[in-house]
Amino acid sequence: MATGITETDVWTAADALLLEGARPTIERVRQKIGRGSPNTVSPYLETWFRSLGARIKDPGAFAAPAATPDPVAQAAAHFWEVALAEARAQQEQAHRGRWEELAREGEQLASDAEQLQQREAQLANREQDLQETLRVATSQLAAAEDRLQAAEQQLRQRDELLKRNQLQLEDARSATQAALAESEKIRAQHAQALEATETRHSAHERRWLNELDSERGAVKRLQARLDEAQAASQQQAAQARKALEQEQDQRRLAEQETQAGRAEIQAQQLQQQADQAAANAALAAAREREESLASRLAAAELRAAESLAQLKGKDEQLGELTRHLMSLARNETAAGQASAADPQR
Structure with missing residues (x-):
């Protein structure tokens, strides 16, 4: 200078x-x-x-x-x-x-x-x-940082939603387990009731068979007595025939009671089948809800991972652009200082 x-x-x-x-x-x-x-x-x-x-x-x-x-x-x-x-x-x-x-x-x-x-x-x-x-x-x-903060807020909200979904899934699983336990309990009760009904029906059937055998023996005895007394008196024959008809009516009543017991057993079996179908339907609905919640949870986790990856990519691009601009600024400043220091250039 x-x-x-x-x-x-x-x-x-x-x-x-x-x-x-x-x-x-x-x-x-x-x-x-x-x-x-x-x-x-x-x-x-x-x-x-x-x-x-x-x-x-x-x-x-x-x-x-x-x-x-x-x-x-x-x-x-x-x-x-x-x-x-x-x-x-x-x-x-x-x-x-x-x-x-x-x-x-x-x-x-x-x-x-x-x-x-x-x-x-x-x-x-x-x-x-x-x-x-x-x-x-x-x-x-700054805008990228704002978007990043918004994305982090969204991620926190999604995490909370995932937690709630997990709690709901746990509740559904608990409800399913309770439904299964209740179904097993109902099945056991139905089995006990069916066993008791079958036992009662067997007892009734044995009693009715014994009574039928007794009636048959009585009929045979009455028939023998009728044959023996037929020659003696028509009136005695009519009375004997009337007694036989009464015995037959009692036998028909016994058979009707037997059929009514069988119908009751069939009705109990149908009710048990209906209860079993309802329990199976409830179990299937609970499993379907559990699968739906699991698929929603997986989709939410996938979307969260994709959003995070996109944000990281944008941050890297912005960082690279900032470093490039700062490098250009330093080069231009150095060139300007060199030109100012040497007037002959």
Whole structure:
């Protein structure tokens, strides 16, 4: 940078270049000093050239210090003589070409300044675009975070729904177990009732058979008595026939009671079958409800896993986009700083 460059610095650098056998130019003086802009170095170098003639007339103007070794002093004297010869030969040419060189350098500097301004404007535009892109990415990231929070809320709600479904499934299983136990209890009761009915029917049937055998024996006895008494009296025969009819009526009544018992047993069997069918239907309905709840639970878990995977994918994409934008911003900032630090670029 040109800040801090003085005329003494430019004259010292020009003297050193002249002692080295090189013609002092703006670029060489800048390289010798290590800093400075052409606009700052140029007027100081012009005054150096204007005073060079008067300084040449002074033999001690470029004399080396007294402590300088002889070989160095001789080399300096040699370079001084060469520089003087070249300066005398090129003084007029330097004056003529100097203004042309300064004009070209001024044009070059103006072009460089215009290019620098254009690049600074481009960098400013790029920085504005990057800031806008970063702002959009930040808003997208915030929206993604909101969506993620909403998805997490949905997941929590689904977890609660799953818990409720699991509780309902447990309740259904408990109800099914209770229904099965009740069905087994009813089946046992029906079996006991059927066994008791069959026992009672067997007892009745044995009693009725015994009574029938007794009646048959009585009929046989009456028939024998009838045969024995037939010759004795028609009235006794009629009474005997009437008694036989009464016995037959009692036998028919006994048979009717037997048929009524069988019908009661059949009705109890039909009732038991109906109760068994109802218990089976209740068991099938409970199992169907359990399967439905299990399928709904599996579907809800699958949807929750898919939603979580999609959210993770979106988070990775947004993170990659953010890292890419930040990398572009760092590269552009570094390029802008490098261009600002080197005006010749």
